[in-house]
Amino acid sequence: MNKQPHILVVEDDDKIAALLTDYFSAAGFRSTQLANGQAALDYLRSHAVDLVTLDLMLPGLDGVAVCQQLRGFSQVPVIMLTARVDEIDRLLGLETGADDYVCKPFSPREVVARVKVHLRRSQQTPQPTGAAFVVDRERMQILHGGAAVALTPVEFRLLAELIDNPSRVYSRQQLLDFAHEDQRDINDRTIDSHIKNIRRKLPQSECLQSVYGVGYRFEPPL
Template sequence: MTHGSLPPRIPPPRILIVEDEGALAEVLRDYLLAADMQAELMAEGTDATDRALAGDIDLLVLDLMLPGVDGLTICRQIRARSDLPIIMTTARVEEIDRLLGLELGADDYLCKPYSPRELIARIKAVLRRRPALADPAPTKAGLVLNPETWRASLNGQKLDLTRREFALLRTMAARPGQVFSRQHLLDSAFPDDADVFDRTIDSHIRNIRKKLAALGDVDPIRSVYGVGYAYEPPTG
């Protein structure tokens, strides 16, 4: 292989650690760096959600008890908008059962005190379950939706969708040209989600359109007045 045809270098995963125990956070950072990962530390939860969703974080290690905003709230906020991998930690053994019962969507849980090596192993395991993380940016033209990783792209550019936006767009894109009523979209895209109502479909559609337009000034979603919506991919 010539130097001119070397594949693009995949950057190391960036791990955000939100932990108010400073000494523990610094030890974890050292272990992450030794494991060829990038590490970023935050000591409180106030701005953690915004930082985690900035687009350059690959996994979040999130303590349950934090000053500012607690870990449960941060996890809920992130899961409403993203599938970012999350490992939650807590100093109270009894909280583990409660966390599992809440089914907040965290990928894994660890109870303190834990070995930094154990955390590194858990991080690697979670990242392995997210195969798209290790792949170069997609190059396939058009809209690409991966239901296994909940990742989307448009013409090779990353498309940041919430889980609900992803489900909605995937439902319409699976049958290009078909007009879906709001009720049909509710039944197809959100069969088990009691918190979604027919008029919130309009809000999700607006958000999807903005995100698509930001990547290519396109609007493949056609509104049918009094009926619903259809996905019609651009031709040519």
């Protein structure tokens, strides 16, 4: 990175904000901390930042409203922070525009790791996912290195959706909707079994990542 990345921390809990800014400083980032949504929007309209960590519960405008308005003038990466795992399922059903979600209490090291991933991605020239995986929906095939991965129809639908939307976090229920188009009444933990089977068949299984308490995402190899 040619310059010190600038992270905007939007958090009204001073202890959490201080913890994040300390870890960001140790990672070589500079950070600015704001405690309410409207102030964050005003700041982002007049200042360049490289990434935003955004608390869901803020005084005035909450994190969802801030992110939705932000997407009207900026595509800066946003990591949403929420205090409840079950709240992430609701957020995933909204067009919030956030790039990632982390549930409190979180490991600051995990947040720093997620920030680094999104900073790398935002600074890279986009490469087609096909450099590693190619989704052929017409033939219901996923190719890796020119060779087809042996998948069942359900596994194909799941993996194709994840590959076509890299880094997007999907809840188990959302994946269940893609897996079974006839909407059969199947426990959403069935998805865990499908994902386990897919991982065994992938040459780069680490690309298929679990998101604790929520579901899964696909991270293309860098």
